Ligand SMILES: Nc1nc2c(ncn2[C@@H]2O[C@H](COP(=O)(O)OP(=O)(O)OP(=O)(O)O)[C@@H](O)[C@H]2O)c(=O)[nH]1
């Protein structure tokens with residue numbers, strides 16, 4: 514396990530509700546194979562162009578991370594290539610930002626060729642503007658004398674290689690997009706309602722898909738287990754339906770990933786119902802719900818009727834008799850979307866959920 518130091522950054526004025534801790538960053542780091550040996554949260558007025566955080570904070574961080582024996586510092590914000598480079602120099606350690614960390618997890622989770630191509634495209638796009646900086650590092654390590662010339666040439670060669678790779682991958686992804694489009698229109702012709710399971714990563718989408726369709730897709734307690742959409746047919750009372758499992762959402766999703774995974778997310782498009790799966794006991798549930806809603810809006814899927822499943826309620830209530838099974842509405846909610854308490858794992862509340870779906874598809 515790689516020893517990592519977690520660095521959170523909070524902008525002082527931008528305090529929205531409960532300030533979330535570094536719990537998610539720790540989970541992300543853990544999923545990508547790191548062990549957190551220490552952490553600090555830095556409060557700043559505004560990001561600075563050199564290091565993002567202040568110079569004094571950088572010195573403090575360098576000391577803390579070194580004392581903890583870390584070899585890598587992971588930030589919970591996105592850094593510009595220059596900031597990342599300056600931080601690596603100042604800290605004498607590898608610096609990973611949020612996008613790079615998430616890309617790394619996606620790379621580990623991509624088990625199909627399509628998934629690997631999607632991740633590689635996102636990684637290439639992330640890498641391209643950072644190439645020049647990588648050479649600076651090498652130069653520093655090797656003394657720099659006489660290195661500039663060939664180095665610059667090497668970067669040019671690398672850049673061209675990566676650009677070529679990007680256009681090849683884009684072509685692959687176009688083909689995937691077409692293929693998925695054909696499959697989708699075939700499904701549409703069947704005239705079977707599609708129910709898309711969407712939600713924050715690790716909320717239990719795949720577990721719910723398994724429960725609803727009696728399948729055995731891999732569900733695990735790790736972030737971004739599912740990268741490829743999966744469609745399963747099932748019956749709800751007298752109607753055939755298709756459930757689609759989708760890639761999980763996350764706060765501050767790297768733009769490169771949205772682009773690369775667009776064909777995956779297009780599977781939500783033909784849905785009659787978006788079933789939003791929420792991790793009920795998670796203290797960040799409000800943030801999760803907001804991220805899901807914002808992402809659906811960004812993808813222009815916010816007009817599709819929505820139903821909420823408050824999952825993992827077995828962790829909230831001690832036994833099944835305590836369950837309210839209310840079709841609770843969120844306090845600040847402006848629509849009449851229902852929220853049904855369920856446990857995908859213990860298979861509780863599933864009939865009620867099915868009734869909710871049934872009502873929506875028969876509207
Ligand atoms: N206690 C409890 N755990 C659950 C429930 N549903 C899912 N889980 C657990 O939550 C973890 C994540 O479940 P997944 O179904 O893989 O979640 P997901 O939303 O598909 O996650 P990604 O594909 O990674 O985005 C697993 O360890 C599940 O066993 C539930 O109702 N109760």
Ligand SMILES: [Mg+2]
Pocket residue numbers: 718719720731732738739758
């Ligand atoms: Mg999943």
